[in-house]
Amino acid sequence: MSEHTHDIAFHKFISSNNDVLKYLHNTSDEEIAISIMQNGFRFESRLDYTTDMVSGNDVVQIEYFKLIRKKYGKFTMVIHIGKNIVDKYNLLLKNTVFFFYEVISTLESELSQDGESVFVLNPQFVKGYYIHEKKIGIINPLYNPNNDLPEFEQNLQRLLSK
Numbered sequence: 001m002s003e004h005t006h007d008i009a010f011h012k013f014i015s016s017n018n019d020v021l022k023y024l025h026n027t028s029d030e031e032i033a034i035s036i037m038q039n040g041f042r043f044e045s046r047l048d049y050t051t052d053m054v055s056g057n058d059v060v061q062i063e064y065f066k067l068i069r070k071k072y073g074k075f076t077m078v079i080h081i082g083k084n085i086v087d088k089y090n091l092l093l094k095n096t097v098f099f100f101y102e103v104i105s106t107l108e109s110e111l112s113q114d115g116e117s118v119f120v121l122n123p124q125f126v127k128g129y130y131i132h133e134k135k136i137g138i139i140n141p142l143y144n145p146n147n148d149l150p151e152f153e154q155n156l157q158r159l160l161s162k
Contacts, residue, residue: 004075011062013078013137014054014128020080020145023051024065028073033129036077037140040105041121044112045102051079066132078127078137082146103155120148 014022019106025041027033036042043050052065069076081104089100105119112118124147 007066007132007135009137010066010076010132010136013128014062015057016080016127016145018080018145019083020084021086022054023047023079023081024054024069025051025077025079026069026072027075027077027129030075030129031132033075033077033138036123036128037126037128037138037142038123039081039120040123041077041126042108043116043121044114044118045116047119047121056149069110074132076130076132079121079125080127080145081125081145082148084146085148085152088148089152089156098159102159105155109155118150122147140147 014024016022027036041051052069054061054065066076083099085104086100089103093100093103101121102119104125105121108118108120110118123140123142124144126140127143127145128135128137
């Protein structure tokens with residue numbers, strides 16, 4: 001079997017019965033993957049700088065992601081964010097300089113080495129991680145992509161008061 005063979009289990013793991021935006025991020029260490037599930041996904045500046053947004057339905061797109069991101073590790077983090085949450089906060093942030101992921105993340109107190117803001121996406125949006133060598137997905141027990149937490153409203157108010 002070729003390494004480029006379509007991985008049906010990976011596609012199934014990425015997919016969702018929920019109406020969600022899907023993001024992927026590779027990591028080289030399973031301990032890091034477990035930490036991301038438990039503590040959230042840490043990123044600098046913008047979520048789309050360190051993840052790839054995918055449809056989840058396009059086989060060519062998924063296989064392309066696997067090919068170009070393979071060098072970053074054999075564990076793929078799968079992030080799902082409910083479209084209801086994205087739509088709500090995008091609407092409330094309209095005509096501002098802020099992005100929805102700033103509302104659903106916590107802001108770290110320190111800046112990155114590059115002077116960028118550092119955010120931690122709430123762990124409820126991490127569906128889990130996929131182990132490519134074993135062709136299995138590990139589900140995050142905290143996964144709940146459509147849950148609009150009270151802290152998101154607090155984050156929104158903090159942003160709008162700036």
